[in-house]
Amino acid sequence: MTSPDSRGLPPDSELKRDMPLVPPDSIAGRALIVVIAIMTFLACLTAGGAILVAEASEGWRAEVSRDVTIQVKPRPGEDADTLVAAAAAIAASAPGVADVHAYSNAESEKLLAPWLGEGFDLGQLPIPRLIIVHMQSGRRDDLQPLREALSARAPEANLDDHRQWLARLDTMANAVVVFAAALFALMIVAMATAIGFATRGAMAGAREIIEVLHFVGATDSYVARQFQGHFLRLGLRGAAIGGMAAALFFALAALFSGWGGQSAGGEEIASLFGAFELGALGYIAILAICLGIAGLTGFLSRQIVFRQLRSLL
Amino acid sequence: MLRFENVGLRYGIGPEVVRDLNFDIAPQSFQFLTGPSGAGKTTMLRLMLLSLRPTRGAIRIFGEDAASLDKDAITALRRRIGVVFQDFRLLDHLTTYENVALPLRVMERSESGYRAEVVELLRWVGLGDRMNALPPVLSGGEKQRAAIARALIVRPELLLADEPTGNVDPSLARRLLRLFVELHKSGTAVVIATHDLGLMDQFGYARRLVVGDGQLKVFEGDSL
Numbered sequence: 001m002t003s004p005d006s007r008g009l010p011p012d013s014e015l016k017r018d019m020p021l022v023p024p025d026s027i028a029g030r031a032l033i034v035v036i037a038i039m040t041f042l043a044c045l046t047a048g049g050a051i052l053v054a055e056a057s058e059g060w061r062a063e064v065s066r067d068v069t070i071q072v073k074p075r076p077g078e079d080a081d082t083l084v085a086a087a088a089a090i091a092a093s094a095p096g097v098a099d100v101h102a103y104s105n106a107e108s109e110k111l112l113a114p115w116l117g118e119g120f121d122l123g124q125l126p127i128p129r130l131i132i133v134h135m136q137s138g139r140r141d142d143l144q145p146l147r148e149a150l151s152a153r154a155p156e157a158n159l160d161d162h163r164q165w166l167a168r169l170d171t172m173a174n175a176v177v178v179f180a181a182a183l184f185a186l187m188i189v190a191m192a193t194a195i196g197f198a199t200r201g202a203m204a205g206a207r208e209i210i211e212v213l214h215f216v217g218a219t220d221s222y223v224a225r226q227f228q229g230h231f232l233r234l235g236l237r238g239a240a241i242g243g244m245a246a247a248l249f250f251a252l253a254a255l256f257s258g259w260g261g262q263s264a265g266g267e268e269i270a271s272l273f274g275a276f277e278l279g280a281l282g283y284i285a286i287l288a289i290c291l292g293i294a295g296l297t298g299f300l301s302r303q304i305v306f307r308q309l310r311s312l313l
Numbered sequence: 314m315l316r317f318e319n320v321g322l323r324y325g326i327g328p329e330v331v332r333d334l335n336f337d338i339a340p341q342s343f344q345f346l347t348g349p350s351g352a353g354k355t356t357m358l359r360l361m362l363l364s365l366r367p368t369r370g371a372i373r374i375f376g377e378d379a380a381s382l383d384k385d386a387i388t389a390l391r392r393r394i395g396v397v398f399q400d401f402r403l404l405d406h407l408t409t410y411e412n413v414a415l416p417l418r419v420m421e422r423s424e425s426g427y428r429a430e431v432v433e434l435l436r437w438v439g440l441g442d443r444m445n446a447l448p449p450v451l452s453g454g455e456k457q458r459a460a461i462a463r464a465l466i467v468r469p470e471l472l473l474a475d476e477p478t479g480n481v482d483p484s485l486a487r488r489l490l491r492l493f494v495e496l497h498k499s500g501t502a503v504v505i506a507t508h509d510l511g512l513m514d515q516f517g518y519a520r521r522l523v524v525g526d527g528q529l530k531v532f533e534g535d536s537l
Binding site for chain 1: 392396404414415420424467
């Protein structure tokens with residue numbers, strides 16, 4: 001046991017003196033932590049989902065814009081293999097082309113097997129043959145020499161640069177990101193409202209404390225600081241819980257998508273969200289959201305406390 | 314130091330609960346504020362503490378017109394006033410030490426700077442061994458002494474006490490009164506609201522401010 005000092009004062013360890021002026025634990029406080037944790041979790045999921053879609057759509061765009069397709073439609077009596085070989089040769093010699101792959105008869109039949117079944121004769125059907133051309137870059141201008149060469153030397157070949165498909169992808173990805181941003185904004189508004197109600201509730205519960213603080217000479221800004229600190233601590237606890245839950249969710253989702261990636265559903269999800277790996281940017285965003293929400297909680301409570309204090313004498 | 318001139322107060326559109334109050338509290342004076350229950354003693358103390366604004370008349374406090382003061386100025390004046398509430402108004406989640414140190418804490422003085430003062434005062438009022446106790450476990454008398462210590466810790470120029478002996482036995486009441494007398498001798502003006510005639514008779518030299526029917530009569534100590 002520590003002994004008193006020479007003036008007979010009790011030592012630090014024997015004197016309780018650090019209790020905040022606003023009681024740290026109350027039912028309203030715990031309820032607010034739960035609300036903030038849930039809202040932070042949902043906000044992080046929304047933001048993380050938007051980041052995943054945005055990153056995945058960048059990937060799709062880069063992938064799709066570098067690939068173009070040449071469709072060769074042989075007229076009756078023409079030998080499809082010869083035309084395909086000629087068009088592939090033109091493509092291979094065009095500037096900016098990295099790789100050319102002409103689908104063989106067997107590959108084309110395999111491609112169509114899910115719709116037409118096994119063992120059909122592709123030569124009997126008016127189906128174009130495909131040549132996949134992988135460009136060195138995704139720039140549209142690089143396609144012009146290839147387009148001109150095909151038009152001059154292989155008029156039965158048609159170049160598809162996937163522009164329409166890309167435009168749809170762009171629209172869809174942007175719509176998802178805008179929707180996520182709107183959802184995020186709504187959640188922030190809902191959370192701000194919840195914080196406002198909780199602060200007013202806590203103020204009502206702490207009215208006697210505020211009166212006593214006033215009577216013993218506390219200024220409004222001092223009282224407001226006590227409440228701001230209290231709500232900042234609640235906000236940090238709630239945001240930390242929600243943020244960690246969201247980070248855990250994304251980590252587990254990445255793990256499970258790795259395991260389930262071989263299934264048909266897994267491939268669909270992987271094509272939309274990539275490998276579900278959030279990356280450093282995503283986790284930084286989660287941290288920023290947590291800090292932002294805690295700060296918002298402290299700021300809003302200060303404003304509300306000041307407004308209510310102004311109404312007291 | 315405190316002057317009421319034709320002060321009246323009504324709540325909403327109701328009748329005036331106090332009216333035509335004219336008196337002053339001189340520095341280093343000692344007075345009882347008395348009258349039957351519900352006569353308006355607590356209301357008058359709240360007017361003196363500037364926690365109520367009069368609906369008419371003027372209050373001058375420490376040379377200032379109360380009507381012209383903003384909130385910060387009122388706060389600065391309150392730091393020169395000690396107040397003991399009838400229901401103590403101790404904060405239940407703070408220890409006795411923290412409650413008594415509260416006026417110094419809100420002035421943002423460092424805890425190490427005021428610890429000696431607070432501990433000394435707590436020992437003086439007999440709460441030296443209850444410093445870490447929370448108010449809910451204190452007896453009525455202990456709460457009363459803690460509330461008084463909180464009012465005295467800033468060495469106020471004016472002390473307002475609302476029934477400070479209302480919850481204690483007669484011997485403790487006398488001890489607490491002696492505490493106020495000591496404070497008065499050290500230069501503080503003291504206003505004690507009470508309806509305990511026996512208690513007032515022990516201090517015949519004190520002025521009596523008698524409130525009844527919303528009006529006030531002042532009896533100087535010598536005239537008793």
